[in-house]
Amino acid sequence: MEKKKYTNFDLYRRLLIEARPYWPHIGALCCVTLLSTPLALLIPLPLKIAVDSIIGSHPLPAFLQPWIPNALNSPPNGTLLFVVVLIVVIALFTGLQRLGTLLLRIYIGEKLTLAFRTKLFDHVQRLSVSYHDARGSADSVYRIQNDALAIQWIAVDGTIPFIASAATVVGMSYITAMLDWQLAVVAVAIAPILYLGARTFNPRLRDHWCNATHFENSAFSVVQEVLSALRVVKAFGQEERERDRFVRHSSESLSARVRGAWSEGAYDVVIGITTATGTAAVLFLGIQHVQSGTLTLGTLMLVTSYLAQLFGPLNSLSEMTSRTQRSLSSAERAFSLLDQAPDVVEKKHGIPLSHAEGAVTFQNVCFAFDGEHPVLRDISLEIKAKTRVGIMGMTGAGKSTLVSLLTRFYEPTQGQILLDGVDLRDYKLADLRHQFGIVLQESVLFSTSIAENIAYARPDASEREIIEAAKAAHAHEFIARLPDGYATLVGERGMQLSGGERQRIALARAFLKDAPILILDEPTSSIDIKTEKEIMQIMERLSIGRTVFIIAHRLSTLKHCDLLLGIEKGQLAFIRSDVAKAIGDPFPFAAVRPHAERRNLEAHLVQR
Numbered sequence: 001m002e003k004k005k006y007t008n009f010d011l012y013r014r015l016l017i018e019a020r021p022y023w024p025h026i027g028a029l030c031c032v033t034l035l036s037t038p039l040a041l042l043i044p045l046p047l048k049i050a051v052d053s054i055i056g057s058h059p060l061p062a063f064l065q066p067w068i069p070n071a072l073n074s075p076p077n078g079t080l081l082f083v084v085v086l087i088v089v090i091a092l093f094t095g096l097q098r099l100g101t102l103l104l105r106i107y108i109g110e111k112l113t114l115a116f117r118t119k120l121f122d123h124v125q126r127l128s129v130s131y132h133d134a135r136g137s138a139d140s141v142y143r144i145q146n147d148a149l150a151i152q153w154i155a156v157d158g159t160i161p162f163i164a165s166a167a168t169v170v171g172m173s174y175i176t177a178m179l180d181w182q183l184a185v186v187a188v189a190i191a192p193i194l195y196l197g198a199r200t201f202n203p204r205l206r207d208h209w210c211n212a213t214h215f216e217n218s219a220f221s222v223v224q225e226v227l228s229a230l231r232v233v234k235a236f237g238q239e240e241r242e243r244d245r246f247v248r249h250s251s252e253s254l255s256a257r258v259r260g261a262w263s264e265g266a267y268d269v270v271i272g273i274t275t276a277t278g279t280a281a282v283l284f285l286g287i288q289h290v291q292s293g294t295l296t297l298g299t300l301m302l303v304t305s306y307l308a309q310l311f312g313p314l315n316s317l318s319e320m321t322s323r324t325q326r327s328l329s330s331a332e333r334a335f336s337l338l339d340q341a342p343d344v345v346e347k348k349h350g351i352p353l354s355h356a357e358g359a360v361t362f363q364n365v366c367f368a369f370d371g372e373h374p375v376l377r378d379i380s381l382e383i384k385a386k387t388r389v390g391i392m393g394m395t396g397a398g399k400s401t402l403v404s405l406l407t408r409f410y411e412p413t414q415g416q417i418l419l420d421g422v423d424l425r426d427y428k429l430a431d432l433r434h435q436f437g438i439v440l441q442e443s444v445l446f447s448t449s450i451a452e453n454i455a456y457a458r459p460d461a462s463e464r465e466i467i468e469a470a471k472a473a474h475a476h477e478f479i480a481r482l483p484d485g486y487a488t489l490v491g492e493r494g495m496q497l498s499g500g501e502r503q504r505i506a507l508a509r510a511f512l513k514d515a516p517i518l519i520l521d522e523p524t525s526s527i528d529i530k531t532e533k534e535i536m537q538i539m540e541r542l543s544i545g546r547t548v549f550i551i552a553h554r555l556s557t558l559k560h561c562d563l564l565l566g567i568e569k570g571q572l573a574f575i576r577s578d579v580a581k582a583i584g585d586p587f588p589f590a591a592v593r594p595h596a597e598r599r600n601l602e603a604h605l606v607q608r
Helices: 006-016 020-033 036-042 045-054 076-125 129-135 137-145 149-180 181-188 191-228 230-235 239-290 295-315 317-338 399-406 429-433 450-454 463-473 477-483 499-513 530-544 579-584 595-607
Strands: 360-368 374-381 387-390 414-419 436-439 519-522 547-551 563-568 572-577
Touching: 006 076, 006 317, 020 076, 020 149, 020 519, 036 076, 036 149, 036 387, 045 076, 045 295, 076 149, 076 317, 129 137, 137 149, 137 191, 149 230, 149 295, 149 317, 181 239, 181 477, 181 547, 191 230, 191 239, 191 436, 230 295, 230 477, 239 295, 360 595, 374 414, 374 572, 387 399, 399 414, 399 519, 429 436, 436 499, 450 463, 450 499, 463 477, 463 499, 463 530, 463 572, 547 579
Parallel strands: 387 547, 387 563, 436 519, 519 547
Antiparallel strands: 360 374, 360 414, 563 572
């Protein structure tokens, strides 16, 4: 994946666009959160009244007098009762405001994250097979599960509190200026220092978190690889080696996190010293004003309480800055995945296709994974509908790649492929792929029940249809013997079943789909001879009335084909319709290839 540089503005803009459907919810959260500003302004007010109007002899603040009943406006007992009631009321409304903020924040954050993850997952499924072959699955999984959380922090956990804090700063600065403008000036004088500190430390924190995420992803990849190939790891006794590999990547992530913590700690020291200096300056000047009589003690306590609430968020600014930079680095990785363009692009107004006849034509088709080293070269052939085509050749000759082009897992580098006389790229992609039933060498089952695996191609299939498909694939007998029957869970990748049982379920799935074109890629290579014969009988019934492509190394698998193709070094070496004779010929390439070019392939076929 090509590395693209995103500015902070780009990331914020795109995150806000992703959050657009939830802007009304975010607006409601913002309003509820902003209620904390007037409540915060009220919190120290009872203390000022107690010091100035109960202990001292100053009258109640003028703005409160119209709201206080006469019974509570008689010092000291009436005023004391008013202070007690005011404390309880402020606490009640503050608690309700915090509860509403918490519930809205969690609901909106989770909805945003789910929507963003869904978009990433949907895009990952649309990326080409070659992308996933090159990048592996762990990278995409990490971005979907971990990096998608960035939208929750930026749009909800970071932006809303920042707006509330800004409103609190403005409100408290204004009230402080009304009480004593000199103290307000001293309090806000530290803002430029904090801004310069943020400009200095933000790039460092961003780099450290990018590196930490990269190495953490590498460690995650090791875990996924080892668990998916655990039998191989155990068979070769490589547990310690894999542990060391995991520790190496995790240690690199740890080092990056420690460097990030060092920068965050240094920024925290700068903020702490700056805010402490501001507090000391306000206290020094405020005491002088009290001594000179221009400020009451209660008002000074009110101002210092406001400053504590003002400097509190500033003291935690380093943590917020670090979290913001971490979220921006995650957002960058998430958007770089979204910006990865699929190799297979569907036309905007594709031709619908309900049921294909099955005639396939290759016209000068070439393909290369990297665009430079061809895997297939100049493939041209015409296959009539309902023809059974056998494809043979050495490992790596390009057989599987050839049929993968049919389903548009890859796009031809040159040339075109026609289905019923129409270029595959002109069809709607979903309609095109509905025309194919595929059975692979390694049967892919999902970690769910047998019934759901059979019905994967047709989720709306009835129970009767599922059972009929299983009977056609000779799978009903062993399924019926299982304790839970069709509800039996097959385990991860179907490992609770044998290879032959997995293959029968895959064939049952193909029967149920009832597609006009069938692709069988080495369907009998990993099973015993007895099971192979049963599978061959099933495949012969499955292929009736369909266009079939069968890839096989065992020539006996191809004996019922109508046409035999030989692929050698990415080229079409021969096309033979006398399949029985070709299979009996130990050197089927002999008539079309010089001795020097066919030697390795002939030796391979003799061994077979």
